[in-house]
Amino acid sequence: MFKPNYQITNAILNNIASIEAAREIIENAPLVPYWEKQFREDRVVRTVHYSTSLEGNPLNIEEVRKVLHGESGEVKAYSRDIQEVINYRNVIKYIESTQRGTNCISEDDMNRIHELTVEKIVPETEVSAYRDRQWGTKNSTTGEISFVAPEPERVETLVQDFFRWVGSDEYVSTHPILRSGITLAEISRIHPYTEGNGRTSRAMATLSLYFDGYDIKRFFALDEYYDQNSEDYYRAIQTYQEDDDSLVPWLEFFVKGLDIELSRVKERVLKMSRDHKLREEIGQIALTDRQEEILNYIEKNRSIKNQDWRELFPDVSDDTILRDLKDMIDKGVIKKEGKTKAARYIIR
Numbered sequence: 001m002f003k004p005n006y007q008i009t010n011a012i013l014n015n016i017a018s019i020e021a022a023r024e025i026i027e028n029a030p031l032v033p034y035w036e037k038q039f040r041e042d043r044v045v046r047t048v049h050y051s052t053s054l055e056g057n058p059l060n061i062e063e064v065r066k067v068l069h070g071e072s073g074e075v076k077a078y079s080r081d082i083q084e085v086i087n088y089r090n091v092i093k094y095i096e097s098t099q100r101g102t103n104c105i106s107e108d109d110m111n112r113i114h115e116l117t118v119e120k121i122v123p124e125t126e127v128s129a130y131r132d133r134q135w136g137t138k139n140s141t142t143g144e145i146s147f148v149a150p151e152p153e154r155v156e157t158l159v160q161d162f163f164r165w166v167g168s169d170e171y172v173s174t175h176p177i178l179r180s181g182i183t184l185a186e187i188s189r190i191h192p193y194t195e196g197n198g199r200t201s202r203a204m205a206t207l208s209l210y211f212d213g214y215d216i217k218r219f220f221a222l223d224e225y226y227d228q229n230s231e232d233y234y235r236a237i238q239t240y241q242e243d244d245d246s247l248v249p250w251l252e253f254f255v256k257g258l259d260i261e262l263s264r265v266k267e268r269v270l271k272m273s274r275d276h277k278l279r280e281e282i283g284q285i286a287l288t289d290r291q292e293e294i295l296n297y298i299e300k301n302r303s304i305k306n307q308d309w310r311e312l313f314p315d316v317s318d319d320t321i322l323r324d325l326k327d328m329i330d331k332g333v334i335k336k337e338g339k340t341k342a343a344r345y346i347i348r
Helices: 010-028 033-054 061-068 079-096 107-118 152-166 169-173 176-190 197-211 222-228 230-242 248-282 289-301 306-312 318-330
Strands: 136-138 145-148 334-337 344-347
Touching: 010 176, 010 248, 033 061, 033 079, 033 197, 033 222, 033 248, 061 079, 079 107, 079 197, 107 152, 107 197, 145 230, 152 169, 152 176, 176 197, 176 230, 176 248, 197 222, 222 230, 222 248, 230 248, 289 306, 289 318, 289 344, 306 318, 318 334, 318 344
Parallel strands: none
Antiparallel strands: 136 145, 334 344
């Protein structure tokens, strides 16, 4: 049976404590349904973009957004690149269809996620089928082999060993965050398929968190951290792949990434909560329709400047808008930063 080897370092412990604190704040923050919906939609776009980008997909985040909104015709890209985006959205739908806290990840989950990941991309014979050939990676600079996956004849046994661990008492006693990180690393190391292993392993790590009640309102996108720190990501994974005696470097990277992402989400949630509270207070303040439009613009874009309101109200003079802004300042709704033409107005 697979037996992960690691020690809980101070770095891991401190980051888990920070994650738990952020989780508590995010799950209990009062957000209106509109903002929760916006958070989740944004998280889907970011997850799809960054996970596929990490594997070389060239679509930028706005192009991914268009594809997910059914506007593929407006995106100039190879059909395969578009299909990868559609497929990973389907993977997220599969993960979101699960019930939190009711199950453990399984081999069936892994194969289903792989099937969704590579649909219309690889031959049917390779969909959810364990690879039958050797696989390795080369260092792009030196040309040297940097990682050799286990022999194909060992793949099925290694997969079964891993999922036996998932069903063990040791798995149950392991912290859910560490279970997720170990899942990502071990599936990546086994490299069970000919293609789609990275996306499958990351999706399985997310599914593991969801099953353990760590969906955290489905607001976070860990793949963004991986893509923006891709060299560190691959180095940490490779360290484990080359020396499977220790998961410590990988787990420190994984837990740090989750902490950074949830801290970012926490700050955004707290800001939205403050804005919601302000909105409730503003509800008692009389604002004109134009002032409401100004407030909506600031909430969406964080500030408004002279060039912004000229585009927003092309038929209204600067003097009129400035009177509106001064009135909103006097009522305690917004405040001014900077002077003269460089000034901007933000929510107080």
